[in-house]
Structure formats: structure tokens, C-alpha cells
Amino acid sequence: MDFKSQLLQRKGRVEDNLSIYFKDKSGFQKLLIEAMEYSINAGGKRLRPILLLEVCEMLGGNIDDALPFASAIEMIHTYSLIHDDLPAMDNDDYRRGKPTNHRVYGEGIAILAGDGLLNLAFEIMLEKIYINPHLYERGIKAMHVISRSSGVNGMIGGQVVDLESEGKKVNKELLNFIHLNKTSAMIEASIKAGAIIGRAGKREYRDLENYGKTVGLAFQIIDDILDVVGDETKLGKKIGSDVHNGKSTYPSLYGIEESKKIAFNLLERSMTSLDGFGKEADFLRELVEFLKVREY
Amino acid sequence: MDFKSQLLQRKGRVEDNLSIYFKDKSGFQKLLIEAMEYSINAGGKRLRPILLLEVCEMLGGNIDDALPFASAIEMIHTYSLIHDDLPAMDNDDYRRGKPTNHRVYGEGIAILAGDGLLNLAFEIMLEKIYINPHLYERGIKAMHVISRSSGVNGMIGGQVVDLESEGKKVNKELLNFIHLNKTSAMIEASIKAGAIIGRAGKREYRDLENYGKTVGLAFQIIDDILDVVGDETKLGKKIGSDVHNGKSTYPSLYGIEESKKIAFNLLERSMTSLDGFGKEADFLRELVEFLKVREY
Numbered sequence: 001m002d003f004k005s006q007l008l009q010r011k012g013r014v015e016d017n018l019s020i021y022f023k024d025k026s027g028f029q030k031l032l033i034e035a036m037e038y039s040i041n042a043g044g045k046r047l048r049p050i051l052l053l054e055v056c057e058m059l060g061g062n063i064d065d066a067l068p069f070a071s072a073i074e075m076i077h078t079y080s081l082i083h084d085d086l087p088a089m090d091n092d093d094y095r096r097g098k099p100t101n102h103r104v105y106g107e108g109i110a111i112l113a114g115d116g117l118l119n120l121a122f123e124i125m126l127e128k129i130y131i132n133p134h135l136y137e138r139g140i141k142a143m144h145v146i147s148r149s150s151g152v153n154g155m156i157g158g159q160v161v162d163l164e165s166e167g168k169k170v171n172k173e174l175l176n177f178i179h180l181n182k183t184s185a186m187i188e189a190s191i192k193a194g195a196i197i198g199r200a201g202k203r204e205y206r207d208l209e210n211y212g213k214t215v216g217l218a219f220q221i222i223d224d225i226l227d228v229v230g231d232e233t234k235l236g237k238k239i240g241s242d243v244h245n246g247k248s249t250y251p252s253l254y255g256i257e258e259s260k261k262i263a264f265n266l267l268e269r270s271m272t273s274l275d276g277f278g279k280e281a282d283f284l285r286e287l288v289e290f291l292k293v294r295e296y
Numbered sequence: 297m298d299f300k301s302q303l304l305q306r307k308g309r310v311e312d313n314l315s316i317y318f319k320d321k322s323g324f325q326k327l328l329i330e331a332m333e334y335s336i337n338a339g340g341k342r343l344r345p346i347l348l349l350e351v352c353e354m355l356g357g358n359i360d361d362a363l364p365f366a367s368a369i370e371m372i373h374t375y376s377l378i379h380d381d382l383p384a385m386d387n388d389d390y391r392r393g394k395p396t397n398h399r400v401y402g403e404g405i406a407i408l409a410g411d412g413l414l415n416l417a418f419e420i421m422l423e424k425i426y427i428n429p430h431l432y433e434r435g436i437k438a439m440h441v442i443s444r445s446s447g448v449n450g451m452i453g454g455q456v457v458d459l460e461s462e463g464k465k466v467n468k469e470l471l472n473f474i475h476l477n478k479t480s481a482m483i484e485a486s487i488k489a490g491a492i493i494g495r496a497g498k499r500e501y502r503d504l505e506n507y508g509k510t511v512g513l514a515f516q517i518i519d520d521i522l523d524v525v526g527d528e529t530k531l532g533k534k535i536g537s538d539v540h541n542g543k544s545t546y547p548s549l550y551g552i553e554e555s556k557k558i559a560f561n562l563l564e565r566s567m568t569s570l571d572g573f574g575k576e577a578d579f580l581r582e583l584v585e586f587l588k589v590r591e592y
Contacts, residue, residue: 027449027453028453028457028470028473029448029449029452029453029454029456029457029477031456031460032448032452032453032456033448036448079411083407083408083411086403086404086407087403088402088403088404088406088407089404089407106384107382107383107384108382108384108385108459109456109459110384111379111382111384111385111407112379112452112455112456112459114411115375115379115410115411115414115452116447116448116452116456118411118414118415119414119443119446119447119448119452120447120448122418122439122443123440123443123444123447126436126439126440126443127440129436130436130437130440133433136432136433136436137429137432139436140422140425140426140432140435140436141426143418143422144419144422144423144426147415147418147419147422148419150415151412151415151416151419152325152328152329152332152412152415152416153323153325156325156328156408156411156412156415157323157324157325157328158325159408160325160327160328160405160408160412161324161325163404163405163408164327174324177324181325
């Protein structure tokens with residue numbers, strides 16, 4: 001099977017699991033569940049949950065144990081997009097070619113749908129651990145990593161600095177803080193959580209952590225580059241939004257060519273961090289190759 | 297010591313613990329931490345964390361084990377108020393006599409401060425359990441209860457139905473759904489979490505659960521009544537906001553006198569549910585008496 005088919009197959013597995021949590025619409029809060037499901041189903045690469053499951057599986061871990069953690073990370077990612085798109089934040093009308101949550105459900109429901117997804121993420125992880133005592137220790141460790149990475153010293157911290165910096169020229173240190181926290185933190189957390197559930201050894205864990213750090217940052221830099229030179233049809237969104245929102249990015253600070261070099265360098269390092277693994281890490285390697293040629 | 301002094305002393309203990317989590321403002325996300333701390337420090341009765349600690353203590357449990365759970369519940373309560381006050385929701389400019397979070401920090405930061413508090417709540421509970429393996433089982437059970445009560449089948453579910461129902465006449469069933477979820481759920485969860493950390497027996501747990509359910513609903517009904525007939529100076533907020541926001545309440549559906557009767561009846565039942573306990577439950581009993589005479 002080629003890499004794209006493998007990616008699609010893994011995406012399907014994530015989406016099947018995600019759908020379970022939005023089936024029950026029998027309560028008075030039906031509209032809330034619909035709004036949450038709308039954004040969960042609005043597409044997306046499912047990169048984070050795919051990475052979590054992949055890492056767990058390549059270590060010989062049990063996919064069933066890992067699935068709720070993968071879905072939880074996608075819920076956290078999705079809630080952050082719903083809140084990010086709000087008029088008080090990036091004020092985006094479309095995401096992935098579809099109207100954003102608040103454009104469909106109104107701002108109040110969109111805020112609550114985001115809150116609901118963040119809360120549900122913890123709920124489904126806790127539910128899994130609660131009924132599977134063999135997961136107590138690993139589950140707590142994985143949730144601990146995820147909660148730190150999604151919080152004020154991770155994703156939310158990055159978002160607030162990103163918001164504060166709009167229209168201002170930021171320096172390289174601050175831009176790195178934003179990227180490392182806003183995007184990389186949750187990508188790295190996905191890999192670490194998968195490693196924990198898959199019972200990684202100390203060295204495996206460290207190597208995978210390095211892989212996550214470098215891939216996560218490279219991913220964001222490539223995203224910045226595509227927002228300048230990407231193909232709108234392939235991307236499914238308008239380019240130029242960073243410039244429009246007055247955001248400092250890698251291309252705006254380093255230029256396109258230098259940004260590409262930095263991203264490719266990071267991807268090289270992520271490749272090296274997999275040297276201790278055999279064939280079982282081939283999917284992670286191919287992902288790096290895939291990022292290199294992404295929609296240019 | 298009289299009840300009010302006991303209440304104050306317990307409030308101090310909660311606030312001392314809460315302050316720990318907002319000390320570090322050395323990072324780039326300083327403004328976010330400030331915004332979160334602003335609303336945490338904006339006053340409040342601290343009813344939920346006080347109940348959690350009290351229940352744990354009366355069962356002979358360890359207060360140190362319970363403190364992060366108490367602070368977490370106050371963080372969840374506070375985030376829900378920040379988001380509730382936003383223009384897209386209740387659009388309130390003042391809470392407890394102080395400007396609401398978005399009036400001070402702007403809507404974008406207020407949304408993120410709320411997100412940050414919800415996330416931090418789970419973070420601090422997980423941190424506590426992570427470094428104290430003797431808390432694995434009880435910690436997971438307590439977090440499980442809290443996460444369910446704060447989520448789409450609890451507090452957030454109640455909020456969304458409340459928001460949808462503004463300006464509409466709701467029936468008694470729907471009003472009960474809103475109250476039981478929006479307010480009672482987290483009060484009940486505080487008591488249950490305290491019971492779990494304090495190693496309550498089955499029967500103790502059931503009795504305390506009943507106490508939480510009845511006190512929680514009575515508390516909300518009394519709040520509704522005070523919004524009609526309360527003393528603004530004593531309450532620290534404007535009365536009449538429910539009518540202003542077109543909200544159905546107990547007084548609007550049942551009238552003041554009947555609402556009082558229902559609330560007092562619930563408080564009688566909460567008193568009865570403590571019959572199996574001795575003197576150690578006196579604080580919980582006095583709290584019921586206190587609610588009966590609250591600011592009328």
C-alpha cells in the first residue's frame with residue numbers, strides 16, 4: 001500500500017472512533033452536540049491522532065487502549081480552531097472550505113461547543129481509564145502530558161501570544177515561542193502520548209520526543225510558507241491570511257528560501273531521530289518525506 | 297467558632313491554595329495568567345471547593361490530597377462565569393461589583409483565559425495524581441465525576457439550553473434541566489469528589505450525593521428568588537438581570553412564595569440525608585440553615 005492509502009486508512013480509523021462520541025442527540029442539549037460534531041466532521045488531516053496511534057502501534061501497543069486518547073487530541077485541536085476562528089480572535093468565516101462554527105451556530109454556541117470539546121476530551125480519556133484499571137498509570141501519564149501541552153504552558157499560551165502580537169513585528173525568539181506552543185506542543189504531545197500508551201522504553205521515548213519536536217515545528221513553518229506560495233485549490237483555503245491578519249511568520253522574518261531550508265533541516269533531524277528504530281518506523285519516515293513535498 | 301467564621305476560615309484555605317497556581321508570570325504568556333488570576337481573585341463564595349474539602353475532612357480524609365481537586369472545581373466554575381459573561385452570551389459588564397473579564401482584557405483574551413482555566417483544572421488534578429500514586433484510583437474516580445458534571449451532560453449542557461431558551465417561555469421540565477445541569481451538577485460533583493478522596497463508604501456516598509443534589513438545586517432557586525427580591529448592596533450585583541435577559545426562572549414559573557416553599561422543602565430533604573452522620577456533619581447542616589436565611 002502506498003503512503004497516501006495508508007494515511008487514508010488511518011484517517012478512517014480515527015474518524016470511526018470520533019463519530020462514536022456524537023451519536024447520542026436525545027437530550028435537550030442536542031444543538032450543542034450538533035455544533036461540536038459539525039466542526040469535528042469539517043475535515044482536517046487528523047495528523048495528531050494518526051501520529052498517536054501510529055507510535056503506539058509501532059511499539060507493539062494496543063490500539064484500543066490508544067483510540068480515546070487519539071480522539072481526545074483531535075477534540076482539543078478542533079476546539080482550539082473553533083475558538084481561534086471567532087470574531088474576537090482571527091475572525092475567519094471559512095475553514096477547510098466550510099463556514100466556521102460561529103457562522104453556522106452563532107458565537108455563543110460556538111464558544112460553548114469549543115468548551116464542550118475540550119471538556120469531552122478529558123471525559124473520554126477518563127472514561128477509558130476508569131473502566132480499565134490496567135491503564136491507570138499509563139493513562140494518567142498520557143493525560144498529564146496532553147493537559148500540559150494544551151494549556152497555558154503549551155497551546156493556549158501560544159495562542160494568547162499570537163493574538164497579542166497581531167499587527168506587531170515580533171522577533172525570532174517570540175515567533176519560535178508561538179510556533180512551539182501553538183502548534184508543535186500538541187503534535188509532540190500526540191507522539192509522547194502514543195509512546196506512553198505503547199510502553200516505550202526510555203531511549204525510544206526520547207527519540208520519539210525529538211521526532212515530535214522537529215516534525216511539529218517543521219509542519220508549522222511549511223504551513224506558513226504555503227500561506228504565501230501555496231495553491232488555494234489544493235489547500236482548500238485562501239492563502240495570504242497571515243499577511244492579512246498582520247501575523248509575523250517564518251517567511252516574513254526569514255524569507256521563503258531560508259524558511260524552506262530551516263524546515264528541511266528540521267525534517268532531516270526528525271529523520272535522524274528515528275535511526276534507532278527498524279522498519280516499524282517506516283510510516284513515520286514516509287510522513288517526513290510527505291511533508292517535504294506537501295502541495296508545493 | 298460561629299458558622300460565618302468557620303466559613304471564612306475555610307474560604308481562606310481555598311484561596312491560599314488557588315493563589316499558588318498563578319504565581320509564575322515569567323513567561324511570554326504573562327497577560328493570560330493575569331487575566332485568569334483576575335477572575336479567580338474577583339471574589340465569590342467558594343462554595344464548591346469549601347464543600348469538597350469539608351466532605352473529605354468530615355470523613356477523615358487528607359486535606360492535602362483534596363486541595364487540588366477543590367481548586368480545580370473553582371477554576372471550572374470561574375471559567376464558566378467568564379464565558380457566560382461574554383457579549384455573545386449574557387453580555388454582563390460587572391460581576392461581584394467588578395468589571396467582567398472581557399471588559400478588562402478584551403473578548404479574545406477572556407475566551408482564552410476561560411479555556412486556560414478549564415485546562416488548568418485538569419492539569420493540576422493530574423499533576424497531583426501523577427506524583428502521588430496512592431491517589432491513582434481515587435483521583436481518577438474524582439476526575440471522572442468532575443469531568444462528567446462539567447461537560448455536555450452537565451454544566452455546559454445546562455448553559456447551552458439556558459442560552460437557547462432566552463426570551464422564550466420554558467416549561468418546568470426544561471427549567472429543571474437547566475438548573476440541575478448548569479448549577480447543581482458542579483455542586484453535587486464537589487461533594488462527590490470530596491467523598492471519593494475521603495474514602496466514603498457506599499452508604500455515606502449515597503447520602504452525600506443526595507445532600508449535594510438537593511442543596512445544589514435549592515441554592516439555584518434561592519439565587520433566582522434573590523434576583524427578584526434581593527438587596528443589591530448585600531448581593532454585590534444588580535437584581536432583575538434574569539427578567540432583563542428574558543430568562544425563565546423558578547419565580548417566573550412558580551411565583552415567589554411557591555419557589556420559597558420548593559427551596560425550603562429541598563433544604564429539609566438535604567438535612568434528612570445527613571441523618572446517618574454524627575456531629576462531624578454539623579458544618580454541612582449549618583450550611584443548610586445558612587442558605588435558608590441568606591440575605592432575605
